[in-house]
Amino acid sequence: MAIRVLPSQIIEMLASRRHRLRHFLWHAVRSAWNNPQLTDEVKAFIRDKGWGPPNDRVPLDAKRKLILDNHSGEDFLYMHRQMIKEVSELLDQLEEQSLTFWRSIPKPGGHPDFALPPAWSYDDPSESAATNAAMTARLQRVKSDAYFRDTIVTWEAFYTNPANLAQLSLGALGNLLEMTIHNNLHMRWASVPIGYMPSPNFDDTRDIDPKWDATSYDYLGDTNSSHVNPIFWYLHGWVDSRIDRWAAANRVSEIACIGTWTGKLEEGWTHGAPEALTASVRREAMGGHAHGHAGHEQDGEDIREMEAIVRKLGSCKVIRNFYDVLRDPK
Ligand SMILES: [Cu+2]
Structure with a gap:
């Protein structure tokens, strides 16, 4: 069995600027929200554009300590489950084999x-x-054999053991998973990047270079590109299956999430439908215009607004990404 490469229509959808920015901003806004460097003016701008996290529900406090009791970890699990659902539905529609997970x-x-x-x-x-x-x-x-043996194996066992899962709320589990094993797995499987977009010092006036929209830009260390990489789906399948293990350990038959934030919804959609993430991209990708439409796909008010938020975040220098697990804690 070779690694699963997704059909080109789906790759194009995932690599579209709209889908990239949605994933990027969802992570970036959450990570930046309580950062003291993020000004009130920029927060108001983000809220005004429909990208404020509901009830300011985010995983980190102003000192970048994990918040385990505010359901933001549910947002993490829920949003990525929606992404998996979306790709799974498209694979069904194309009568292609379903996703495989680790x-x-x-x-x-x-x-x-x-x-x-x-x-x-x-x-x-x-x-x-x-x-x-x-x-x-x-x-x-992070890439060493010793890291697997000493750290990953320990985390994996912890997040698999029903006795531990029974002691955690779903939100606590989500935040812990994201900030421990998940971020580091992204870097463990990352290949040397051609660079990344946008840098934490992204300057306020520059447009995002179209080279970051190429399907070949699938660096696992950047939320703008990680979901274009086939490993993302194996890795997130492993993360996603912790939800069901948690439910079994806690004898929960129907999971009622409070954290269901997936970013600003597309026009006319309510949360709970995967289409709410990318209805328009999906239409384009699946509507038989899968080729040569990169130009017109980049039009759109929502894209302009997301780009504007990226610039504002960049101007406050609050953008953090997976590769920041390699930095000194600040
Ligand atoms: Cu993500």
Whole structure:
């Protein structure tokens, strides 16, 4: 069995600027929301554009400590479950084989499809030599066999054991999963990026270069591109199946989430339908115009507004991404 590559229509949908920005902003707004550097003016702008998290429900407090009792971890699990549902429905529609998930995290030297891409060295001129060296060392560590043996195996066992799951609310589980094993798995399976968009120092006036919309930009370390990468779906399938294990451990037959935030919904959709994420992209991808429409797909008021929010976040320097697990905690 080779690694599952999604049909081109679905890849194009996932790689569209609209879908990229939705995933990027959903993560970026949550991560930045309580950051003291995010100004009230920018928060008001984000709210005004329909991208404010309901009840300010986000995973981190102003000191970047995890909040485990506000249901924001449910948002994390719910939103990604919607993404999985959306892709699954499209695969059905195309009469293609369904998504396959990791039942357990692939071992070093295990299945060749999941062999780790090698680490790379950081040489970012805007960072000090010490920071570059520290990030390089951390990346090597996350990709090492020892990291699997000492850290991943421990986390995986913890998040699988019903006795532990029975002691956690679903929201606590979601936030813990996201900030521990999930972020690090993204970096463990990441390949050397061609760069990433937008940088934390994204300047206020520049447009987003169309090169970041290419289907080849599928860097797992950036929320703008990670979901274009086939590994994303294996990894998130593993995360998603923790929901059902949690429900079984807690004898919950129907999960009632309070955290169901998926970002600003598309016109005319209410939450709960995966189409609410990307109805218009889906129409284009599946409507038989799968080729050569990159230009017109990039039009649209919603895209302009999302880009404007990205710039505002960038101007406050509050954008964090998966690769930030390699930085010094700030
Ligand atoms: Cu995500």
